[in-house]
Amino acid sequence: MYLGIDLGTSSVKALLMNAEQAIVDSASAPVALSRPHHGWSEQDPADWIAATESALAELKRDHAEAMAAVRGIGLSGHMHGATLLGAGDEVLRPCIMWNDVRSHAEAAALDADPRFRAITGNIVFPGFTAPKLAWVKNNEPEIFDKVRKVLLPKDYLRLWLTGEHISEMSDSAGTSWLDTGARAWSSELLAATDLSEDNMPSLVEGCEPGGRLRADIASRFGMRAGITVAGGAGDNAAAAIGMGTVRNGQAFVSLGTSGVLFAANNAYLPNAESAVHAFCHALPNTWHQMGVILAATDSLNWYAKIAGSDPATLTKALGDNPGAPSGVIFLPYLGGERTPHNDASARGAFVGMGHESGRDALTQSVLEGVCFAFRDCLEALREAGTTLERATAVGGGSRSAYWLKLMATVLGIPVEVPAEGDFGAAFGAARLGFMAAEGADPATVCTPPGIEAVYEPNSELEPAFDTAYRRYRALYPAIKGVMT
Known part of the structure; x- marks a missing residue:
């Protein structure tokens, strides 16, 4: 068994x-999020431990024999968070989360230093870890000291499980301190935020051993002491391991609250100027790019509230197949945008409405706008040297066949729908635990799911949507001055 x-x-x-990669069961427990001030987002690491304890206790209760047979554990987690520990590993303050934007000024200052983009291959976003430490130094110097x-x-969970300070490449690439091409900490960038490699965990690959389970934790949850804990992965890389998106050119498009176009690469291909994330993957000598x-789906949910309806009703009214734009x-851009604009102040708009623009037309335009935003991501990946031949759709929006048919036509590539199953980050983490414990070949472990449906681009509609995309692409630069 693998956890x-x-x-x-x-x-x-x-x-x-x-061992056959069939899911036996899963359990979950909630974690609270605190927003003490505008733009702040924090969590108490003690709550992560409590939630993990609850989930593991449930699995022990329902599957004691399976827990006793666990041979490897993999970890996944939300990226970019700053968990600050003192000399005795005590938590010094709540973790500053990925969606916290208080360090926007510090991020801009670090990004103005050309070394950061040159070494990390990425813009320094406010959500990344390094500017958060710069903010702590500027605003909470007694904590920073x-x-x-x-x-x-996720590596704080590892510390609880193993007693060791270890991280891995995919998650660490989102800190703005990693030399992403060399897959190592940059002492130069750490020094720029008054830190050193001594302040960082050691690094392993995601599919390699990254500690061993402590005896006291093992006994509490019916597992064996000393079993392997894998390096693991940041959440998107872990989801890619779960989806089998590990070979050059493989991709998935995630239609969740936010959206991600994720492409696996066998070479390091940064394109910071277009706000593409270029990170290490969870496997050796593999990288990935993300347009974000x-x-x-947050756009459709927002519009559904305005329209006094629900997303399923709105999309059903459009029929089965997309027509002309x-x-x-x-x-x-309801709350800013990452790829390609890197503009937290960007805001959304409807443009081109007339008397004939009823509810269905606006619903269609929302779906089109999201697809065009993904097209922006695709174009940014192409500029970085990545060509995609197809993509697998995941997330809540992937349940809409209409939306996926539209996506295929706008992107100009087939969009596949996987068969029913759980291929998310927890499954990917379990796969990493399997590989680390057994030395298993990633090529045999990280297989993609079966495909239930494939939506091909509509060649008759592609020219019209190419024209519509060019109008979309020109709009924001034209109105930006009056929107911000």
């Missing part, structure tokens, strides 16, 4: 997987 533990923003999920270790959230949009342009 995957995924620390999400709102919950911890623990998943048991057998006590910092002995900076851990990412901040409001995917709506003629209305929707910019889905």
